[in-house]
Amino acid sequence: MTVLDRGSAAHVAVVGGGIAGLAAANRLLARDPALRVTLLEAEGRLGGKIATERADGFVVEGGPDSFLAAKPRGVGLCGELGIGDELQGITPRLRRAYVARGEAMHELPEGLSGLVPTRLGPLFRSRLLSPRGKLRLAMDYRLPARPGDGDESLGGFVRRRLGDEAWERLVEPLMAGIYAGDGDRLSLLATFPQLRAAEVGHGGLIRGVVAARSAAASAQRPGPAFVTPRRGLDHLVEALADRLRAGGAELRTGVAVRGVAARVGAGEADGATLLLDDGSRLEADAVVVATPAFVAGDLLAGLEAGLAADLRAIPHASSAIVTLAYRREAVARPLDAHGYLVPRAEASPILACTWSSEKWAGRAPAGWALLRVFVGRFGQEALFCQSDDELLALARAEVGRRLGATGEPGLARVRRWPQGMPQYLVGHGERVARIEAAAGRFPWLALAGNAYRGVGIPDCIASGEAAAEAVLGGLAKWAERSFVVNSAHAVAAR
Numbered sequence: 001m002t003v004l005d006r007g008s009a010a011h012v013a014v015v016g017g018g019i020a021g022l023a024a025a026n027r028l029l030a031r032d033p034a035l036r037v038t039l040l041e042a043e044g045r046l047g048g049k050i051a052t053e054r055a056d057g058f059v060v061e062g063g064p065d066s067f068l069a070a071k072p073r074g075v076g077l078c079g080e081l082g083i084g085d086e087l088q089g090i091t092p093r094l095r096r097a098y099v100a101r102g103e104a105m106h107e108l109p110e111g112l113s114g115l116v117p118t119r120l121g122p123l124f125r126s127r128l129l130s131p132r133g134k135l136r137l138a139m140d141y142r143l144p145a146r147p148g149d150g151d152e153s154l155g156g157f158v159r160r161r162l163g164d165e166a167w168e169r170l171v172e173p174l175m176a177g178i179y180a181g182d183g184d185r186l187s188l189l190a191t192f193p194q195l196r197a198a199e200v201g202h203g204g205l206i207r208g209v210v211a212a213r214s215a216a217a218s219a220q221r222p223g224p225a226f227v228t229p230r231r232g233l234d235h236l237v238e239a240l241a242d243r244l245r246a247g248g249a250e251l252r253t254g255v256a257v258r259g260v261a262a263r264v265g266a267g268e269a270d271g272a273t274l275l276l277d278d279g280s281r282l283e284a285d286a287v288v289v290a291t292p293a294f295v296a297g298d299l300l301a302g303l304e305a306g307l308a309a310d311l312r313a314i315p316h317a318s319s320a321i322v323t324l325a326y327r328r329e330a331v332a333r334p335l336d337a338h339g340y341l342v343p344r345a346e347a348s349p350i351l352a353c354t355w356s357s358e359k360w361a362g363r364a365p366a367g368w369a370l371l372r373v374f375v376g377r378f379g380q381e382a383l384f385c386q387s388d389d390e391l392l393a394l395a396r397a398e399v400g401r402r403l404g405a406t407g408e409p410g411l412a413r414v415r416r417w418p419q420g421m422p423q424y425l426v427g428h429g430e431r432v433a434r435i436e437a438a439a440g441r442f443p444w445l446a447l448a449g450n451a452y453r454g455v456g457i458p459d460c461i462a463s464g465e466a467a468a469e470a471v472l473g474g475l476a477k478w479a480e481r482s483f484v485v486n487s488a489h490a491v492a493a494r
């Protein structure tokens, strides 16, 4: 008998089949194989933002292409699924990237740790910053830490410590590659709390980051910073789906949930009724909602207005990835890096261009260059009104201008991500605390996904697993209470 045994197995519904929902379902079955688990996904396929396509020998990642190895649950889950050996790191021979400024391309200086330079030598030799900008950056060693413990914007923080130029030309483009965001509005504490900790703990940002890096280096095994399955990120999705099916989970694609309501006439711990888009209903003893936050807000609107309002208030950026393949001789510039970033200050619709064929092994047939152009960021939503052909033309013009790519691409794909990237604006931490407190009042409910405590794949896996643990805890308490009540009834009846 399991801790959840209530005569018949409890039924848990997971709404959303992105990596967070899949990880939640996986953790549920790993903890209690007797559970009945139903995963409901609106699209016709699983994976959400993970969207790998194989065509003519190319591996095209329409969304993410890798994940951070240092965050434990990405590599950890792959190991548990038996695909750990399939992970590959970035091609080491070209471990560098450029920043575009005007028509020039400046190599990112060596010695960056995350967003922050830790070695002044390479930075001072680089022409990315002006002499004045370099001197201003070095003032970080002299500036005192800001007193108080309130939040501030990431941009405000970096400008304060390292100066405007270091923010605009160096840190902002690196940050935008993660959040597609406006750094002057993003929350420092919700995005990079370790930077504030470095300032407070060491009286200087660079000094603090260097100390944290040395501590981490002695604790971690060496290896690539980013990893991805050789066949593409959907290998992780397939491995999870296989494991779930083998464990008896029901994976229903092409089924959108329209609403989640506390079960009528039942106590607060007694589960929910899900309304599906075909008009049918599904009863569940517990529910993990692993959709984007604004969808979760709509689904839970009837449950608690404040919770729904907070979920809907998390803004999201829209962007698109245009993938283009050219014969190598059609690209004039040597592809001698992993790609380049375009700072917001350039006022360009392009955020970055990664050279997938150079960054990863096995992404393109010999003789071909595979390029990923990132279009659009928070605040550029008008771009999204453009047709696929227009976005394609924009990307072709970009690689024509900066890489000298000419002629028709041999492969072209446009993948749009409307409202695809949550924006953790200043105050996000308090909003998430309110959301978690409100959701926590329903022991049968937990939320998971990229909108709360990290947008990266390992964060989303951890979020799904934490949500699974939360509903398991709710079910266990319920089972305990039912056992006590039933025992009391049995004693009374004797």
Ligand SMILES: Cc1cc2nc3c(=O)[nH]c(=O)nc-3n(C[C@H](O)[C@H](O)[C@H](O)COP(=O)(O)OP(=O)(O)OC[C@H]3O[C@@H](n4cnc5c(N)ncnc54)[C@H](O)[C@@H]3O)c2cc1C
Pocket: 015, 016, 017, 018, 019, 020, 021, 040, 041, 042, 043, 046, 047, 048, 049, 050, 062, 063, 064, 065, 066, 067, 068, 255, 256, 257, 258, 290, 291, 292, 295, 319, 321, 417, 420, 421, 448, 449, 450, 451, 455, 456, 457, 458, 460
């Ligand atoms: C372009 C891009 C590039 C990225 N690059 C990286 C990267 O390189 N590395 C990295 O670590 N992270 C990257 N990220 C971030 C990361 O990919 C995402 O944060 C993560 O995949 C989100 O997972 P999720 O499960 O929270 O959400 P999603 O993947 O959005 O999954 C939510 C699921 O819910 C479903 N759904 C929605 N409404 C309903 C409904 N009513 N009923 C049922 N189902 C519903 C959706 O169809 C979707 O499948 C990138 C993101 C984007 C957009």
